[in-house]
Amino acid sequence: MSAISALLLSLTAAIAVIDGDTFDVGDERVRIANIDAPELHRAKCDAEKRLAELARKRLEELLAGDIEIVPGDPGTGRTKDRHGRTLATIKSGGADIGELMIAEGLVRPWEGKRRPWCTKD
Template sequence: MSLLFLAAATALCAAPSVHDGDTIRCGAERIRIANIDAPELPDSPKCKDARRSYAWCDYEQGYKARDALQAFLSGHTVHIARLGTDRYGRTLARISVNGRDAGGYLVRAGLARWWN
């Protein structure tokens, strides 16, 4: 792997904003945490259409997941290890703080599940 590719695949984000339990923003970049699924929030179209059959539409848990992710990232520089993009154009990445994986943290807390 070239150093140029490695630099493009990894980044730091000093001020991420949390959209929901499995999606953040770093500047204009939307980043979906890879390999997890967190409960949806009430504004999710997944809970209003045919995707409802597989969507996790527990809104109370969705708020808890969002808030837990916000607390986990708050006040820290976030490491983003990019893996690709999803069908919605979001960056798929592993997100970590001080070597601790955000997705694993949410799964262990019962606020997300592993997803392939």
Template structure:
């Protein structure tokens, strides 16, 4: 009985320590005038760059084909339009940086995730890590 009680107390303690030391996510609301879309899934705000998570938009910097660049420019323009029309974007920032030292964040405008909007309009795909699919057919 003492062993069971000790084991239960130990597991409960480990759970609470794990929750306590887990870095929390930070939420920021940024004015549209302070944010620049780098492409369809990346934003600049001052010296900080944010990779919006949950989706992948076509590349504009080093596209693999003309179709990818064309669709990437449309995704970038639409992301800019979404932010401008809402006058702001809310970022829920994750505690980790990606391999390019960008902050990872979920972006929302008017209560909707921008990734879901871009996906529904055919300008992005769901993406949760790993190898990305080509946009070049």
């Protein structure tokens, strides 16, 4: 996490949003610890794909301002997920971006495992 802190302090790293809960800061991939976003690249239905795109666009908007990256998952204390991504809470203007996106209905709280976004008809 020291690399990400240095990047933020220097403000030289570009942020690239991958999907509704993951983004890159320089060479560091960050996953927002407290949310589960619909899959953008592995969507199981059209509704999931549409919501995933809305979540990605909203995260881009929220990360465009001044942000604070708080390292670690507040629920588990882990600093990395099983894919090696840095886990962090992201704040903008003091507000938790994950909680904001949950309130907007674009993502849901992370409950320790992935749940399906598509309903069976």
